[in-house]
Amino acid sequence: MNCPSDGTLQARLDGELGAAELKEVNEHLASCSSCRGRLEQIQGQTERVQNALSGLAPVGETVDAARALVRFRAALDDQLEPKRTWMGKLFAPRLRPAWGALALVCAVAVLLSVAPARTFAEKILAMLRVKRITVVSVYPPRTEARTDQRTAKMLSQLISDNVVVTMDAGKPQPQPSAVAASKLAGFDVRTIGQLGTPQKILVNGEAAFQMTLNRDRMQAILQEAGRSDIQLPAAIDGALVAVHIPRTVFTAYGNCPEHVAHHGPPSQRPDGGLNEPTADNNCVFMVQAPSPTVSVPPNLNISQVAEAALELAGMSPAEAHSFCQTVDWSSTLVVPVPGNISSYQTVSVDGVTGTLISMPSDRNRYSLLWVKGGIIYSLNGHGDPNQALNLAASLSD
């Protein structure tokens, strides 16, 4: 071999060379006095520098934090394929507004997973019920896929460490008819008359979870996502937030891909992307669910927290601030949609005001969202977005 670099010699001294390289380097050293001299020189320098550094006062927090981070990351790396629990699915990295009510639940959970307060009494301190949906355009910063994936892994690790599932949704239960599904779900399941009988009806079980917030860790995730500029309120540390998600009904029409029919949100590929429905399918699916209930401590300043969340989604701090002033956070769910790939409009649907989101760049995917009678609806498919309104008009009562 050629003479090894100083870096390679350094690694040899530090015992950090792989077996094959170590053998090669040692063989070379045996026959090269000049490299042996360099090795000796580097060894001397290493010892002196280490001595000097070992005399330093304990480095303290910086190193502890870094050590914690690296352990954290190592754990994540071991977990190449994060567990795809129902919770994991809710937090899929690129979960889109098109996934309707599930995305809403996700947004509520994420929104409230960064909420302030110190203690959480057993009593319900505040209840959030969604009465209105507001859609807002955001322009997510372009980040490398690798960063996205790592952030998602950290998030998923955070969730598995800090979230206690108090009620597991279990596997979705297939139902033979809308009537049967209504009975199980506890509310009237509606079907799209124009499309006839749904090919599949699934009822997702009731689910509940609690999360104790850890501000340092959340801040570390923000940093990982390249947004160390966003500061979470100090008061969120230690707060306990409880989320209850009632039974959710999923109806699929037409040629829906298996994962849509079985799991609702798309499954995640190992590369972090999502398995998308094929372009030629005529799948239409609906999600219907009563509003999730979120219990939060009384001194929760949701507006402040929402500002941070919207900034993370890509809003400027000024935009996020002024937007947050206009929203009643106790009853409104805000759905951020990426402005560069989708557009939305307010429409009249089912006798109420809804939002029609269209994503021309994503094979004309559309998603129609509305809330009526305490139930959140989303109707999703591909094609002309106006089709969503036609389909909604034929909904059973």
Next chain:
Amino acid sequence: MKPAHAQILILRASGFSYKELADIIDAKLGGIGTMLNRAQTEFRKSYVELHGKEEEL
């Protein structure tokens, strides 16, 4: 000293492996030896400038 050099020296002195260092500073594992070596050289120079001599180092 360059902050990156100071960081890697402190981390190494704290007992992190090359692999861990590569993860922390988001660098390639193969470049860690070189970076540490340069950091040490820079540290030595700075130390000498500061103290005027190297014997105590």
